[in-house]
Amino acid sequence: MIELYEFDISGNCHKVRLLLSLLNISYQSIELNRTEREQKSAEFLAKNSFGQVPVLKDGDLIIRDSQAILVYLARAYGEEKWFPNDAVQAAEITQWLSTAANEIAHGPAALRAHHKLGRAINLEAANQITQNLLNILEAQLAHKDWLATDNLTIADIAVYPYIALANEGKVDLADFPAIRKWLGRIEKLDGFVSMAGIELQS
Structure with a gap:
């Protein structure tokens, strides 16, 4: 299943959630702890060295940046x-x-x-x-x-x-x-x- 690493407060994360919903794609939301700066943890930096959300994981593929994720979802799953x-x-x-x-x-x-x-x-x-x-x-x-x-x-x-x-x-x-x-x-x-x-x- 697709995993979305995100903050609920982020508009950039929302645009990914929105497209996933419009395309009727099931996914698992993984909410990072913003106050504890979990996005800067070693574990998360291994997924995105910029230490930013959103990050989308689809199988072995990991994509950072909300615009790039939109392109991927559109091409991989959309019309x-x-x-x-x-x-x-x-x-x-x-x-x-x-x-x-x-x-x-x-x-x-x-x-x-x-x-x-x-x-x-x-x-x-x-x-x-x-x-x-x-x-x-x-x-x-x-x-x-x-x-x-x-x-x-x-x-x-x-x-x-x-x-x-x-x-x-x-x-x-x-x-x-x-x-x-x-x-x-x-x-x-x-x-x-x-x-x-x-x-x-x-």
Whole structure:
């Protein structure tokens, strides 16, 4: 059985849980002790030398990084629509995976870490990144149901959690109706799973 090493508080872990559920894949959740920094233990560092979650174990295969795990699950267990072979569509999706690892990590995810967990950040920079990101997402979704293609893909799954958790970073989505409708579309999917902190749109 697939094993997912994770924190329940992590949006990056949630995106993996979400895709596993949407693909109806059984797995075992292995919750690490965040307060005791179990992710930095020798046992866990043998699985991921970066000492970060999520980590997915499928048989003898171990994969770190939430974006990489989404790609693996989509290709190994999902239909082609999740991460198409078409070069243009694959590139469109990969752009959003990069956005999840960069602008989202340094914007809304950083704000949440600051306001919820007390992490020290450059607050002005994180707010600027977040506002720019939300403006781009709003424009992208104003005339589209999904971020990358005409279908739901792992691009949407990668971006969803920290936008849905924006309220925990003191970010107001009231002025972004297209984003809120997109969140609602994801939350209506069969197999959708939420997490603590997400204010559902539907």
